[in-house]
Amino acid sequence: MIVVKNLSKEFLVIKKSPGFSGALKSIFFPDKKIVHAIDNVSFSINRGEIVGYIGPNGAGKSTTVKILCGILHPTSGTILINGLDPQKKRQEIVRNIGTVFGQRTQLYWDIRLGESFELLRRIYRIDNETYNHNLSVMNEMLQINELIDIPVRQLSLGQRMRGDLVAAFLHSPKIIFLDEPTIGLDIQGKKSIRKFIKNINRLNKATIILTTHDLDDVEELCNRLIIINKGRIVEDGGLKQIINKITPYRLLIVDAEKIPVNFKTENCEIVKSELNRIHLKFDKNKITASQLIAQISLQIKIVDLSVKESDIEDVIENIYGQSV
Amino acid sequence: MFRWLKHYISVTNCFARLAIQRQMEYPTFLFGWIAGNFLQWFGGLWLIQTIMSRFGDLAGWKAEQVIFIYSLSVISHGLVVIFFLQTWVIGQMIIVGEFDRILLRPMDSFFLFIVRNINFVGITDAIPGIIIFFHACSLVKFHWSFVNIVNIGLILIGATLIRTALYMLVGSISFWKINRDALSVLMMHFQQQATSYPISIYPYSLQVIFTFLIPIGFISFYPASQFFGIGTILDIPFNFSFATLFMGVIFFFLASYVFTTGLKKYESVGN
Numbered sequence: 001m002i003v004v005k006n007l008s009k010e011f012l013v014i015k016k017s018p019g020f021s022g023a024l025k026s027i028f029f030p031d032k033k034i035v036h037a038i039d040n041v042s043f044s045i046n047r048g049e050i051v052g053y054i055g056p057n058g059a060g061k062s063t064t065v066k067i068l069c070g071i072l073h074p075t076s077g078t079i080l081i082n083g084l085d086p087q088k089k090r091q092e093i094v095r096n097i098g099t100v101f102g103q104r105t106q107l108y109w110d111i112r113l114g115e116s117f118e119l120l121r122r123i124y125r126i127d128n129e130t131y132n133h134n135l136s137v138m139n140e141m142l143q144i145n146e147l148i149d150i151p152v153r154q155l156s157l158g159q160r161m162r163g164d165l166v167a168a169f170l171h172s173p174k175i176i177f178l179d180e181p182t183i184g185l186d187i188q189g190k191k192s193i194r195k196f197i198k199n200i201n202r203l204n205k206a207t208i209i210l211t212t213h214d215l216d217d218v219e220e221l222c223n224r225l226i227i228i229n230k231g232r233i234v235e236d237g238g239l240k241q242i243i244n245k246i247t248p249y250r251l252l253i254v255d256a257e258k259i260p261v262n263f264k265t266e267n268c269e270i271v272k273s274e275l276n277r278i279h280l281k282f283d284k285n286k287i288t289a290s291q292l293i294a295q296i297s298l299q300i301k302i303v304d305l306s307v308k309e310s311d312i313e314d315v316i317e318n319i320y321g322q323s324v
Numbered sequence: 325m326f327r328w329l330k331h332y333i334s335v336t337n338c339f340a341r342l343a344i345q346r347q348m349e350y351p352t353f354l355f356g357w358i359a360g361n362f363l364q365w366f367g368g369l370w371l372i373q374t375i376m377s378r379f380g381d382l383a384g385w386k387a388e389q390v391i392f393i394y395s396l397s398v399i400s401h402g403l404v405v406i407f408f409l410q411t412w413v414i415g416q417m418i419i420v421g422e423f424d425r426i427l428l429r430p431m432d433s434f435f436l437f438i439v440r441n442i443n444f445v446g447i448t449d450a451i452p453g454i455i456i457f458f459h460a461c462s463l464v465k466f467h468w469s470f471v472n473i474v475n476i477g478l479i480l481i482g483a484t485l486i487r488t489a490l491y492m493l494v495g496s497i498s499f500w501k502i503n504r505d506a507l508s509v510l511m512m513h514f515q516q517q518a519t520s521y522p523i524s525i526y527p528y529s530l531q532v533i534f535t536f537l538i539p540i541g542f543i544s545f546y547p548a549s550q551f552f553g554i555g556t557i558l559d560i561p562f563n564f565s566f567a568t569l570f571m572g573v574i575f576f577f578l579a580s581y582v583f584t585t586g587l588k589k590y591e592s593v594g595n
Contacts, residue, residue, distance in 0.1 A: 073592040095430035
C-alpha cells in the first residue's frame with residue numbers, strides 16, 4: 001500500500017549560457033533557477049495493482065520513483081509505504097522493494113550471472129528454501145537456468161533483461177518499480193517479459209509500478225494509469241476510462257466511388273480527404289457510427305468502411321501535445 | 325548483534341570474492357599493472373639512491389633511512405589501492421548514479437561503499453613496497469623483535485586509514501559541488517610526494533600542517549624517526565605507532581562522518 005500526499009520536489013539548476021563565455025559566466029555568476037520536478041502530487045496504490053506511471057521525458061517519473069524508494073528526499077509532502085516513511089526507514093522499506101532500471105543493469109558485468117544472484121542472496125538474507133523456490137519459479141517463466149553460467153557481458157540485451165528481472169524479484173519484494181523494462185527488446189522479448197510481469201503479479205500479489213514509453217506494455221499490463229506531465233498528475237484512472245475522457249473519438253474511414261469536392265456533413269470532423277477515401281473523426285457520445293454512416297450515405301455511395309477506436313497512443317499524443 | 329555481524333561479514337566475503345573473480349577475467353590487465361607499478365616504485369627507489377649519493381644526507385637522514393620511509397609510503401599506498409580505491413572516484417560514482425544503487429540496499433550505505441570494491445590488483449603496488457621495505461630493513465639493520473613487528477603492523481593500518489580518510493574528505497566535496505575527482509588525483513600525487521621523504525625538509529609551518537591538519541607525517545616520517553631516534557618537531561613521549569593508529573582512526577571517523585553527511589545531502593538534492 002502506497003500513499004502519497006501533496007508530494008513536491010524542487011531542484012536548483014544552474015542555467016548555462018552557450019559557448020565558452022557562457023561557461024565562464026556560469027562559474028562566477030551562476031544563473032540559478034528552481035525547477036519543480038514534482039508539483040503537489042497525490043495518489044495511492046493498493047497492494048497487487050499494476051500501475052502504469054507514464055509521461056514524457058522529464059515529466060518527473062524517475063524523480064517520483066527515487067523518492068518512493070527513499071533514495072531522494074522530497075521538498076514537501078508525505079509518503080507512506082505500508083505505513084512507513086521511506087526517508088526515515090529507508091533500510092526497512094528497500095528490503096521489500098525490487099527495481100529494474102532498463103537502461104542500467106544491476107548485474108556484475110564481468111562474471112557469470114549466478115554470482116550476481118549469490119550476492120543478492122546474501123545482501124537480502126534470503127534463506128535457501130525461498131531462494132531456490134523463487135529461482136525455480138522464475139526459471140519456468142524466463143528460462144534463466146540456461147543463462148546462469150554465462151558472464152553478463154556476453155548476454156544479449158533480452159537475456160540480460162531476463163537476468164535483471166530475476167535479480168529484482170529474488171527477495172520476493174512486495175513493491176516493484178520497473179523503469180522501461182522492455183526498452184530495446186525485440187517483439188518476442190517484449191512478449192515474454194510482459195507475460196512474466198503478469199504472472200509474477202498474480203503469483204506474489206506484488207504491487208508493480210511501471211514506467212514506460214512503450215504503449216503496448218501499458219495496454220497489456222496496466223489496469224490503472226497515472227499520467228504525469230511537468231511534475232503534475234494529469235490523469236489517474238483506468239485505461240478505458242481515460243481514453244473515454246481524453247479522446248472520446250472514433251475514426252470512420254469511408255471508401256467511396258467519388259467524393260464530392262464540397263463534401264460536408266454534420267457532427268463530425270473531416271480529418272483527411274482523398275479522391276475516394278475520407279477520414280472522419282466523431283465523438284462517440286454525440287453520434288453513433290451507424291447514424292453517421294446513414295447520414296453520409298445520403299450524399300455519397302459507400303464502397304467500404306472501417307471504424308477505428310482511439311487508443312492510448314491518441315491519449316498520450318493529446319496530453320503531451322498540450323505541453324509543447 | 326551476532327546475526328547482524330554474520331550478515332555483514334558474509335556480504336563482505338562475497339564482494340571480495342566477486343571482485344577478485346572479476347579481475348581474474350582479464351589477465352592482461354593484471355600484467356599491465358604489474359609491469360607499470362614495478363617500474364614506477366623501483367624507479368622511485370633508484371631516484372632516491374641517485375639523489376642521496378650526490379648529497380650524502382637529507383635533513384639529517386641517511387639514504388637507507390629515506391628508503392625506509394619510502395617503503396612505508398609505498399606499502400600503505402598499496403593497501404589503500406587494494407581496499408579503498410573507490411574513495412578516489414566518489415565524484416564519478418555520483419555522476420553515474422552508483423549511490424542510487426547503494427541506497428536501494430537494506431544495509432548501511434557507508435559499509436556498502438567501503439566493501440563494494442576490493443581491488444585485488446592493488447597488490448602490484450603493495451608487493452614492490454614490501455620488497456623495498458625488506459631491502460631497507462637490511463640496510464638499516466632493522467631489529468626484528470616481536471614488538472617492532474607489531475609496531476610496523478599498527479603503523480601500516482594507521483597509515484592506510486590516514487590516507488583513505490584524506491581521499492574521502494577530498495572526494496566528499498563532490499556531494500556539495502559536483503566535480504570529476506580532480507582533487508583526488510591531486511591528493512594522490514601530493515600523498516606520494518610528501519610521504520616519500522622526511523617532512524623535516526619543509527619549512528616549520530608546513531611541518532605543523534603535515535602533522536595536525538593533513539597528518540601525512542604519521543604515514544611514514546614520524547614512525548621512522550622513532551625507529552632511528554632522529555629528533556622531530558613533535559617529540560611525544562609515547563610510541564609513534566600508536567600515534568599513527570590514533571590519527572588514522574580519528575581521521576577515518578571524521579571522514580566517514582563527512583561522507584555520510586554528504587550522502588544525506590545527495591539524498592535531499594539529487595544529482
